[in-house]
Amino acid sequence: xxxxxxxxxxxxxxxxxxxxxxxxxxxxxxxxxxxxxxxxxxxxxxxxxxxxxxxxxxxxxxxxxxxxxxxxxxxxxxxxxxxxxxxxxxxxxxxxxxxxxxxxxxxxxxxxxxxxxxxxxxxxxxxxxxxxxxxxxxxxxxxxxxxxxxxxxxxxxxxxxxxxxxxxxxxxxxxxxxxxxxxxxxxxxxxxxxxxxxxxxxxxxxxxxxxxxxxxxxxxxxxxxxxxxxxxxxxxxxxxxxxxxxxxxxxxxxxxxxxxxxxxxxxxxxxxxxxxxxxxxxxxxxxxxxxxxxxxxxxxxxxxxxxxxxxxxxxxxxxxxxx
Amino acid sequence: xxxxxxxxxxxxxxxxxxxxxxxxxxxxxxxxxxxxxxxxxxxxxxxxxxxxxxxxxxxxxxxxxxxxxxxxxxxxxxxxxxxxxxxxxxxxxxxxxxxxxxxxxxxxxxxxxxxxxxxxxxxxxxxxxxxxxxxxxxxxxxxxxxxxxxxxxxxxxxxxxxxxxxxxxxxxxxxxxxxxxxxxxxxxxxxxxxxxxxxxxxxxxxxxxxxxxxxxxxxxxxxxxxxxxxxxxxxxxxxxxxxxxxxxxxxxxxxxxxxxxxxxxxxxxxxxxxxxxxxxxxxxxxxxxxxxxxxxxxxxxxxxxxxxxxxxxxxxxxxxxxxxxxxxxxxxxxxxxxxxxxxxxxxxxxxxxxxxxxxxxxxxxxxxxxxxxxxxxxxxxxxxxxxxxxxxxxxxxxxxxxxxxxxxxxxxxxxxxxxxxxxxxxxxxxxxxxxxxxxxxxxxxxxxxxxxxxxxxxxxxxxxxxxxxxxxxxxxxxxxxxxxxxxxxxxxxxxxxxxxxxxxxxxxxxxxxxxxxxxxxxxxxxxxxxxxxxxxx
Numbered sequence: 001x002x003x004x005x006x007x008x009x010x011x012x013x014x015x016x017x018x019x020x021x022x023x024x025x026x027x028x029x030x031x032x033x034x035x036x037x038x039x040x041x042x043x044x045x046x047x048x049x050x051x052x053x054x055x056x057x058x059x060x061x062x063x064x065x066x067x068x069x070x071x072x073x074x075x076x077x078x079x080x081x082x083x084x085x086x087x088x089x090x091x092x093x094x095x096x097x098x099x100x101x102x103x104x105x106x107x108x109x110x111x112x113x114x115x116x117x118x119x120x121x122x123x124x125x126x127x128x129x130x131x132x133x134x135x136x137x138x139x140x141x142x143x144x145x146x147x148x149x150x151x152x153x154x155x156x157x158x159x160x161x162x163x164x165x166x167x168x169x170x171x172x173x174x175x176x177x178x179x180x181x182x183x184x185x186x187x188x189x190x191x192x193x194x195x196x197x198x199x200x201x202x203x204x205x206x207x208x209x210x211x212x213x214x215x216x217x218x219x220x221x222x223x224x225x226x227x228x229x230x231x232x233x234x235x236x237x238x239x240x241x242x243x244x245x246x247x248x249x250x251x252x253x254x255x256x257x258x259x260x261x262x263x264x265x266x267x268x269x270x271x272x273x274x275x276x277x278x279x280x281x282x283x284x285x286x287x288x289x290x291x292x293x294x295x296x297x298x299x300x301x302x303x304x305x306x307x308x309x310x311x312x313x314x315x316x317x318x319x320x321x322x323x
Numbered sequence: 324x325x326x327x328x329x330x331x332x333x334x335x336x337x338x339x340x341x342x343x344x345x346x347x348x349x350x351x352x353x354x355x356x357x358x359x360x361x362x363x364x365x366x367x368x369x370x371x372x373x374x375x376x377x378x379x380x381x382x383x384x385x386x387x388x389x390x391x392x393x394x395x396x397x398x399x400x401x402x403x404x405x406x407x408x409x410x411x412x413x414x415x416x417x418x419x420x421x422x423x424x425x426x427x428x429x430x431x432x433x434x435x436x437x438x439x440x441x442x443x444x445x446x447x448x449x450x451x452x453x454x455x456x457x458x459x460x461x462x463x464x465x466x467x468x469x470x471x472x473x474x475x476x477x478x479x480x481x482x483x484x485x486x487x488x489x490x491x492x493x494x495x496x497x498x499x500x501x502x503x504x505x506x507x508x509x510x511x512x513x514x515x516x517x518x519x520x521x522x523x524x525x526x527x528x529x530x531x532x533x534x535x536x537x538x539x540x541x542x543x544x545x546x547x548x549x550x551x552x553x554x555x556x557x558x559x560x561x562x563x564x565x566x567x568x569x570x571x572x573x574x575x576x577x578x579x580x581x582x583x584x585x586x587x588x589x590x591x592x593x594x595x596x597x598x599x600x601x602x603x604x605x606x607x608x609x610x611x612x613x614x615x616x617x618x619x620x621x622x623x624x625x626x627x628x629x630x631x632x633x634x635x636x637x638x639x640x641x642x643x644x645x646x647x648x649x650x651x652x653x654x655x656x657x658x659x660x661x662x663x664x665x666x667x668x669x670x671x672x673x674x675x676x677x678x679x680x681x682x683x684x685x686x687x688x689x690x691x692x693x694x695x696x697x698x699x700x701x702x703x704x705x706x707x708x709x710x711x712x713x714x715x716x717x718x719x720x721x722x723x724x725x726x727x728x729x730x731x732x733x734x735x736x737x738x739x740x741x742x743x744x745x746x747x748x749x750x751x752x753x754x755x756x757x758x759x760x761x762x763x764x765x766x767x768x769x770x771x772x773x774x775x776x777x778x779x780x781x782x783x784x785x786x787x788x789x790x791x792x793x794x795x796x797x798x799x800x801x802x803x804x805x806x807x808x809x810x811x812x813x814x815x816x817x818x819x820x821x822x823x824x825x826x827x828x829x830x831x832x833x834x835x836x837x838x839x840x841x842x843x844x845x846x847x848x849x850x851x852x853x854x855x856x857x858x859x860x
Contacts, residue, residue, distance in 0.1 A: 031735030032744050039376025039450050039759065040769075044743050044778040046450070051744075082531040083369045083504060089531070148563050155571035163568040164362075164559055166533075269559045271533040279532065279560070282704065284735040 008308060012301040017068070019297035023290055024064045033080050033284035054080075067290060077287035081279070086291045089276060095175045096166055097265070097272030101257040103192035105250070108199035113239075113246075115200075116207025120215065121234055131204070138201035147194045147267035154190060162187050164269040191268040195261055199253055206249060210242040251307050255300045356552030357859045359842070361576035361852070362559040362568055366532050370518040371504040372488040373449040376759065381486040382851035383556065386537060387427075388488035388520030391418055391437070392481050396845050396856070398664070398761065400481060404432065404489055404521065413476035413804055420467040424544045426491040427525045434463040439492035439501075441471075448503035453759075454487040456480070478804045482760040494519045523547060523855040524554060532558055537854065549843075549857040569594055569837045575859065576844070577837040578852070582651040582707060588837045597836045599846045600655060602662045603757040605706055607716070607827040609633055610750045612776070612787025618698035618750040626691060627750075627786070633824035635685035637675045639723045640716055646830055649711045654830035659817055660766050661758060662831055664848050668814050672821060674828070682723050694724025700752040701729055702737040707832050713753055727751070741785050743778030752785055755832070761849070763813045767797045771820060788825035 034050050051057055055066065070077065076086035115135075119128040155163035167183030169176040178184025214220065215238055223233045262274035269275065273292060280288035368380045372388055385393070391405035402408075405418040424432040441461040444451050455461075458474035473480065495501045498517075518526045523545060524537040537554040539547065557574065559565040562581040569577045570591050580588050580596055588596050609627040610616055616625050626632045642656040656674060657663070663670040686692060697720075701713035710731040717727035732740065741749040758765035767781075773789035774780035796816040803809040820826065834850055843858040 031733065031737075032739035032742075033735065034744070035738040035742065036735060037375070040756070040783065042376070042450060044782050047743065081368065082366075083371075083374065084531060092530075148567070151564060151567045151571075155573065156567050159571060163571045163573050164564050165557065165573075266561055267564055269557075269561065269564055271530075275560075276532065282733065282735065 004312065005305075005309065008305050012305060015301050016294060016297050020068065020071075020290065020294055021064060023293045024060055024067065027284075027286050027289065028060060030281065030286070030289070031284045033286060036283050037080055071291075071294065076291040079280070079288050080285045081283045081288075082285075086287050089288065090273065090291060090295065091174060092176070093271060093273045093276050095177060096270060097258055097261055097274060099177065099179060100188065100191055100195060100261055100265070100270060100272060101254065103188055104195035104257055104261075105199060105254060107192055107196035108203055109250070111196075112200040112203030113207055115204040117211060117234065117239060119204065120208045120211035123212075135201040135204050138197045141197075143194060143198070143263045144267055146197060147191070147264060150190045150194060151267070161190055166271055191264050191270050194267070195257065195264040199250075199257060202253065203246065203250070206246055207242055210245060211238055214238045214241050248307060251303055251310075255296075255303045258299055259296045357550055358553045358555065359551045359576070359854070359857055359859055360555040360557060360574045361578065362557045362565050362574045363578050364558070364560055364562075364565065366558045367529065367535055367556070369504060370526065370529060371500075372486070372490070372518075373444050373446070373451050373503045376450045378757065378759075378850065382849070383535075384488065384518070384520075385486060385522070385851060386524040386554075386854045387518050387522045387526055388490070389522050390484045390487045390489060391420075393485045394847075394849075396847060398848060400485075403485075404437075408481075411470075414473040416471045416473070416480060417464070418469045418471070420469065421544060422467055424521050425542060426494060426521050427519050427540060428491065428494050430491045430493040432489070432491070432521055433466045434469045435466075436489050436492050437461065437469045438463050439495070440487070440489045443490065443495070443501065443503060444487060446503045451487060454483050476802050476804050478802075478806070478809060479760055479762050479764065482762050488520060491519055527553075534558070539854075543855075545855070547855045549855050549859075551854055551857055551859060554854050554857075566837065569839070572839070575839045575842050578834075578850075579707075580835040580837040582653045582835065585651055585653065585835060593840050594837055595840060597834075597838050597844075597846050598653060599834050600662065600664060600848055601757075601832045601834045602665065602761070602849050603706070603755045603832045604657060604660050604662065605654075605709075605712070605753065605755045605829045605832060606660060607636075607829065608749075608752050608754060608784070608786030608788070609636065609827075610747070610786050611825070612747075612789065616697070616750045617748065620696045621691075626689065626695060629689045630823055631685040631689040632691065633827075634675060635682040635689070635723055636720065636725070637824045637827045638678045638682040638685070639725075640719050640827065640829070641677045642674065642829060643677070644719075645712055645715050649708050649715055650830070650833075653707070653833040653835055655833070656830050657828050658821060660756065660770060660820070660826065660828055661763050662848070665758070665761050666763055666810075666813065668810050669817055672814075672817060675821075675824065679722050686723050686725075692724070694726065696726040696728070697751050698728045698730050698749075700737060700741045700749040701731045702734045702753070703731040705734040705737070706753075706755045709753060709755075712829065716753075743782055746776055747778070747785055747787060749785065753829075754783070754785055756783065757849075763816075764797065764800050767793065767800070767813075767816055771816070771825070772797050786826065788820075788823070790819055790823055790825065793819055 034047050038047055038050060055063055074087065078085055079089055082089060115131055119131055122128050151163050154161040165187055166178045167187035168181040169178045169184060170180045178188060220233060220238060223237055261272060262278055264270065265272045265274035266278050276288060277292045280292065363379065365379055367383055368375050368377055370384070372381065372384050389403045391403060392400050393403040395401045404421055404424065406421045408416060408418045410416050420434060420437065426432060438461050441455055444454055456473055456477055460472040462470045462472065464470055523540050523543045525540050526535060527538045528536040535556045539552050559568055565577045566580065566584045566588060568574045569588065585596050588594055611625065611627040613625055615623060616627070646652065646654045646656055658672045658674040659666065659669045661669065686694065699713055699717060701710050703710035713729045713731065717729050720727050739745055741747060741752045756766060756770050769783045770781060771784060772781040772794045773791065774782060774784050774787060793816045796812050800809055800812045803812060834846060836846060838844065841860045845853065845856040
């Protein structure tokens, strides 16, 4: 068990290093950060000396080595644009993204599971059919469009929710939360709905397929033969067994929700990491981009590791196979 | 099972959260009196006013900090921290400072602060070094008199001083902020999140990229013409969200309104678009420097070296169509590289007329009756509808048989390619320019005078156009102290540029702010928003 965990950790480290290296190679194509750090009439000498001071003229491998060396000590440099240590920026933005992602996931679960169960049990009802059509819309409509539509409906026409931002925040230790204020909660509704739509669709369809599968199995048939109530069969037996793969997928999806909140965050001006990243790309702000990509890589690796370790606990056969 | 779901989600999401007591973030709950909230597409870059020479940041900080002079509603220079000044001799300016002024932290303002600020603005990390010519001596005569002794006469010494802010020496020393926070800094300067000035507003809270909160300074030496108690600047980057926030009443003002949304904002019940001329000129550069164009099928020679080809390009562009169709009327065609607001004499200069037949004739005379192919580099996120303008230009040039392929790039890529970093790797491109000093000399020395292939000289002259007569005029304009004569020289330089068709000026952009009808404010042509001129009903 321990050896397995250690091996996975080493692999994880290698993955993160690979992410960083690929990121650094790509940074050569994002453009020149210097132009946005100096005034338009800055002299050529100033521009060139700034490039030198930032180390942008050094070979890419040297830049990479320097970055890894500093990162290993927890120093991700200072943002070219915001003039603040990247670590501070991320610490400030991380809670916003996590809260948004969790809220989105909760909405997706709360709506997706019942919808999946319903469409599986009442396969031929018109309600099911229209729900399934809706889920197709959920996958195919771009997030950007959904976000703008929600803003126009709820903020501009109905005037009941704010159009952008995160509202008031409250500090709990280092964590600034918007979950404890009315304005924070109101601001959360639209972006969380927008972000949840894709996951909701996915969960609905997944639960439905799994449920249909389970409902065909022998033990359900025997449960019926024993005369159990429909309720006990559907929720006590079928749903329980459906949820195993669902949990796995949700776990893995959580990483994508965090990483791909970028569009939702920019539509709603949600001050999370995705928004920070997109601003960094526009300004060729290399320290921020590098740190963000590494963090996302780390998040994925951690989630995968957690899921692997959970499997190990759930399924003894895997343990036997481990060296 | 449901327990496991909760456990997994919880473990991934939250980790272990130390709860050390719930307390509100300071400054976020107080909303006293009249609060004005506005959304801008960008953000304040640094609160250290010498770190970056950028219009929006400095313009906004101008509510918090002040220079010796400032500009009034029509951009005329008026006294601020200096009550009056005189030129004792062409190279010696004397400033009489305002008495009884206090910084926000309570420290008094005196000549020491001016001397300190003059030294600080010349530090290596400063990007505002041009505010004071190199070699200038700043001498304290007494507590309220300062002399500036210049190496050469300089008629426009104070033209950029509205944004050369005077800092408190005492405060800077106490906060270890005597050094400018350089753009390459690796640590956090005290100025990154706080500021101290003499201005009508003070910064309460600055969350980079999210919001900045300002509070009215009751002890300001001047008179508040408006009635605001608090101002909140919000960054809202996405155009449609910004417009929605205004229509929803979440904010009192937005800057800018995207030109395609102008009608929609005007149709809103409680909002209107406030439009006015801006100081930025958009123009096209043609590479007339290389012996062979990098991106064309003409080999062995450079068609742009021929003035007839440049004029043909100029005359083939239907600027009125661009301004009505693409800019939705939010632009004014121009023949100048500077706003006529800043150089009224120049408005007599007329554009080469739009005349396709004449343009075709010029192309034939120059030996290109069948035109040629060309790649045009263009930013797509820098100026108003920049890439669309390039597309339109490309379509118009097809009428003189020039096949233009538009290469639209985000600004970080575009300026790298078309600018000095890649040695002007471009044959035809679009740029915009606003002179920081609001004076023509800045335009000429940055975008018109000759440069070498590395960019020495007119660094922003992306086409490498070169006419030694203009360079000679620029030298004279630099030191000419007689305003009439100086304007004469400037007009001559613009005339030469026009006759040469060295660049193709397109238009002046317009400012477009979306404003709630409850708000009275002043829209200055340089786009700066002064909070003390805003009234909320």
